Amino acid sequence: MRYRTGSTRHSGPVLIFHQSRRVFFFASLHARELGLQPDPELLYISAMFHDTGLSTPFSDVEQRFELDGADHARKFLLDRGFSKSEAEVVWTAIALHTTPGIPARMDPVTAATNYGVLTDVVGWGLDRLDGGQVDEIISAHPRGQFKKGFLQAFVDGLENRPDTTYGTLNSDVLEHFIPGFRRKTMVERVIDAPWPN
Incomplete structure (x- = not known):
């Protein structure tokens, strides 16, 4: 039996749109607080595309x-005349947005994107942001039933490619919501390797 949240399943694109916009605004606030200077256009594109791979392979x-x-x-960027280096900055920010610990040590777009995601998803650094600004962001881009809808988007986007969650936080979602799913551990991969010893 799959995890279902009812009507939030049908609002996936809207949920991801509002979440992506919140990520951009939270990322911008954290960047300002930390003295980072990400290119605002590249940061926006990173935020808007960061979860698109969940809905459409x-x-x-x-x-x-x-x-x-x-x-x-x-x-998308290369087709619109952005430079290869700009496209690579955005690629890196999106590719690493769920990777703990590494994005903060990279370029400002990658770091800020990760901070925005962490704030929106798990509340990281929320206590350091201006409450009035946070309220404005949530008013413009409401969370609604975000927790349930977001987790459902992960289940829907990953259940048909569970092996891609190896070594990521994404396996946590599948383990929690898909009965019988068990990720293969690093220890098992080493022991099962085709080497004799």
Whole structure:
């Protein structure tokens, strides 16, 4: 039996749109607070594309949803005349947005995108942001039943490619919501490797 949240399933694109806009605004606030100076246009594109790989696979190969979104964003930018280096900044920000610890040590767009995602999804740094500004963001881009809808978007986007969650936080979602799903651990991968010892 799959995890279902009722009407939030049908509002997936709207939920992801509002979440992506909140990510941009939270990322911008954190960047200002931390003295980062990300290119605002590249930050916006990173935020708007960061979860697109959940809803529509953009590749012919099975890969992490982050890479689907990153590849799609890079193509979008290159098709519109952005430089290869600009497209790579956005690609990196999206590809690493769920990776703990690394984005904060990278360029301002990658770091800020990650901070915005962390704030919107798990409340990271929320206590450091101006409450009035947070209220304005939520008023313009309401959360609604975000927790249920967001988790459902992950289940829907990953259940048909569960092996792509290896080594990521994404496996937590599938383990929690899909009965019988169990991720293969690193220890099992080493022991099961085709080497004799």
